[in-house]
Amino acid sequence: MANYSFQLNGRAVTVDSWDPAQPLLYVLRNTLGLHGPKFGCGLAQCGACTVLLDGKAVRSCVTPVRQVARHAVTTLEGLGTPEKPDPIQAAFIAEQAAQCGYCTNGMVMATKSLLNQTPHPTLDQVKQGLAGNLCRCGTHTRILSAVMRVAKA
Secondary structure, three states: OEEEEEEEOOEEEEEEEOOOOOEHHHHHHHHOOOOOOOOOOOOOOOOOOEEEEOOEEEEOOOOEHHHHOOOEEEOHHHOOOOOOOOHHHHHHHHOOOOOOOOOHHHHHHHHHHHHHHOOOOOHHHHHHHHOOOOOOOOOHHHHHHHHHHHHHO
């Protein structure tokens, strides 16, 4: 069994895994008890499992746990709290940018990554930045409004 140490939401963690190729998503949900990242497709195509690795969006369903060793991982739980949500979370709430909510984790984390790289994106840049995230409920218009709200703030 191997140990993998990394920063998770600003704190040091070490996890054990028999399989160095074990998806980070399984470690986050099953070992560490975090439920922001969701299992969607398992093929890195829907974005429900998105987390930040050193500030950039990655799909945790296909990211091996060995790849995050000695790096910083941020999940939805690391952005804000119910009492003090991150500005992105607050914008999603204000715009009611969720219907079933399953895609929200991926949309918020992809937005965070986008804004880390491009603090004031155009609408076209937002659409391109979120193009890899799927929403089956059709709340894309509200999601775009939420992202533009926080980008203008």
